[in-house]
Amino acid sequence: MVPSEPGSDRQPLHIVISEQLKQKIEAGDYSLGERLPSEFDLGEMFGVSRTTIRKAISNLLQQGLVTTQRGKGSFVSGRRKISFSMASPLTHFDMALQEQGYVGHIRSLGFAAIPPPAEAAQMLQISQDSKIYRQEKIIYADNVPIALEIDYFPETVGAPLAEPLHQGFTYSTLTANGIHLNGGNVSLESIPATYELSELLSVPLGLPLLVFNFVVYWGDRQPAVCGKVLSRSDWTCYTSEMADLDPGEARHTKL
Amino acid sequence: MVPSEPGSDRQPLHIVISEQLKQKIEAGDYSLGERLPSEFDLGEMFGVSRTTIRKAISNLLQQGLVTTQRGKGSFVSGRRKISFSMASPLTHFDMALQEQGYVGHIRSLGFAAIPPPAEAAQMLQISQDSKIYRQEKIIYADNVPIALEIDYFPETVGAPLAEPLHQGFTYSTLTANGIHLNGGNVSLESIPATYELSELLSVPLGLPLLVFNFVVYWGDRQPAVCGKVLSRSDWTCYTSEMADLDPGEARHTKL
DNA sequence: TAGTGGTCTAGACCACATC
DNA sequence: ATGTGGTCTAGACCACTAG
Numbered sequence: 001m002v003p004s005e006p007g008s009d010r011q012p013l014h015i016v017i018s019e020q021l022k023q024k025i026e027a028g029d030y031s032l033g034e035r036l037p038s039e040f041d042l043g044e045m046f047g048v049s050r051t052t053i054r055k056a057i058s059n060l061l062q063q064g065l066v067t068t069q070r071g072k073g074s075f076v077s078g079r080r081k082i083s084f085s086m087a088s089p090l091t092h093f094d095m096a097l098q099e100q101g102y103v104g105h106i107r108s109l110g111f112a113a114i115p116p117p118a119e120a121a122q123m124l125q126i127s128q129d130s131k132i133y134r135q136e137k138i139i140y141a142d143n144v145p146i147a148l149e150i151d152y153f154p155e156t157v158g159a160p161l162a163e164p165l166h167q168g169f170t171y172s173t174l175t176a177n178g179i180h181l182n183g184g185n186v187s188l189e190s191i192p193a194t195y196e197l198s199e200l201l202s203v204p205l206g207l208p209l210l211v212f213n214f215v216v217y218w219g220d221r222q223p224a225v226c227g228k229v230l231s232r233s234d235w236t237c238y239t240s241e242m243a244d245l246d247p248g249e250a251r252h253t254k255l
Numbered sequence: 256m257v258p259s260e261p262g263s264d265r266q267p268l269h270i271v272i273s274e275q276l277k278q279k280i281e282a283g284d285y286s287l288g289e290r291l292p293s294e295f296d297l298g299e300m301f302g303v304s305r306t307t308i309r310k311a312i313s314n315l316l317q318q319g320l321v322t323t324q325r326g327k328g329s330f331v332s333g334r335r336k337i338s339f340s341m342a343s344p345l346t347h348f349d350m351a352l353q354e355q356g357y358v359g360h361i362r363s364l365g366f367a368a369i370p371p372p373a374e375a376a377q378m379l380q381i382s383q384d385s386k387i388y389r390q391e392k393i394i395y396a397d398n399v400p401i402a403l404e405i406d407y408f409p410e411t412v413g414a415p416l417a418e419p420l421h422q423g424f425t426y427s428t429l430t431a432n433g434i435h436l437n438g439g440n441v442s443l444e445s446i447p448a449t450y451e452l453s454e455l456l457s458v459p460l461g462l463p464l465l466v467f468n469f470v471v472y473w474g475d476r477q478p479a480v481c482g483k484v485l486s487r488s489d490w491t492c493y494t495s496e497m498a499d500l501d502p503g504e505a506r507h508t509k510l
Numbered sequence: 511t512a513g514t515g516g517t518c519t520a521g522a523c524c525a526c527a528t529c
Numbered sequence: 530a531t532g533t534g535g536t537c538t539a540g541a542c543c544a545c546t547a548g
Binding site for chain 2: 015018019059061062063064081083086087183184185186187188189190191192193194195205206207208209210233236237238239240241242
């Protein structure tokens with residue numbers, strides 16, 4: 001199976017090959033979860049070196065179409081996405097997971113009182129001398145790590161709730177302890193996974209991550225928590241509903 | 256400059272090298288826009304083959320830290336992001352660009368009446384027999400392609416406004432012609448750039464793209480347009496403001 | 511033990527940019 | 530003409546998975 005006549009195509013071989021494999025995957029010739037032929041075999045099938053095949057498979061990896069496992073092979077990936085509402089931010093991750101048929105749990109990577117980073121101090125409206133509680137945790141759905149959550153709590157919230165916050169989902173813990181959130185500012189962006197993040201979330205380096213930045217308030221606009229959730233883009237999306245659009249209003253909210 | 260003592264590190268060479276280069280970039284040793292040493296020189300500096308250096312630079316590419324130009328070199332990238340409000344969706348892209356100091360323009364890739372795709376027909380609440388107008392265009396900021404917008408208009412909107420829609424920004428054109436949007440459903444996700452998208456937006460294959468899915472209404476909840484905006488994650492982010500959070504409400508909006 | 515993907519080498523040729 | 534990144538080869542060794 002030689003790619004095509006050499007005269008007409010201007011595409012690199014690894015692109016031609018990865019696009020052909022992509023078509024086969026999308027056509028169902030290689031079905032979901034199925035193992036692709038080995039790199040050696042693919043090299044023979046296309047009549048190219050293993051290096052070129054590896055580059056082609058790397059293209060599919062970057063596009064999230066396959067995953068690779070050392071010693072086993074390359075497998076067609078594909079899964080449905082878990083959707084979270086932007087209207088209830090960090091909020092109810094556990095409920096959203098449960099409603100959509102997943103078992104959620106968290107693994108804490110650390111909970112400590114630290115001097116506040118400048119950015120967090122500003123969002124929580126506290127001075128640089130006061131303490132701040134920083135929590136970092138991985139969120140799992142069916143034992144797959146799907147997100148890294150980083151929270152900053154002001155001392156008034158973090159100190160009395162240190163223990164429950166350390167162990168449970170943020171929103172549920174807050175509401176269970178009488179802190180009812182009533183507003184916030186959020187922003188969404190996307191970044192490629194750094195090496196460190198790729199290790200934490202078991203994804204290839206560079207895979208898109210959704211970054212949900214938030215600061216939420218309770219009572220009389222007291223900041224309750226701020227931070228960010230970095231979630232695997234192959235597992236998550238965010239939804240929102242709008243009403244009464246007014247072009248001049250609510251634009252360029254600074255977070 | 257040999258990486259480190261061989262006994263202790265378990266990281267591949269290309270990771271060690273790309274992480275070292277990353278540190279230098281973030282420390283400012285290589286400043287913004289500066290050219291890195293050539294692959295050949297880097298190979299000599301680290302005492303490894305060019306293949307390994309290319310893999311290391313590929314890691315930086317995937318993380319959006321550098322860009323490469325054939326015949327010229329590799330350059331440190333880095334730019335601020337343009338923020339769009341989720342409260343006014345497709346909406347005022349041109350104004351948002353202008354307010355943030357960019358010159359915006361569009362290039363149409365096509366505008367045609369077609370039989371409606373099933374998904375679009377459902378969102379626009381029309382039957383499969385009626386016609387639909389599909390528009391595809393690239394959005395530029397300062398002559399850099401930052402987004403691909405795909406719109407579907409029902410015949411009642413698309414037919415009379417074919418000409419102006421073809422040439423201008425969507426929201427501005429609609430409001431200028433008496434169609435005032437007053438609500439909508441949106442969702443945000445992120446996907447890696449496919450080969451085709453990477454060509455259209457001049458980004459490396461696999462770079463994260465933000466996908467803004469929308470359907471917006473006017474008058475008495477008549478769908479005016481639906482579609483999606485795929486924007487370069489290194490140039491764009493979305494912001495939103497919330498009030499009166501109610502945990503049970505507005506969750507899992509289906510788009 | 512055999513097969514797989516992960517790493518790395520040394521070298522070749524090409525297309526493009528610059529002088 | 531020279532230097533750059535982009536493509537591709539042929540081959541080696543390693544780490545891991547499996548029967």
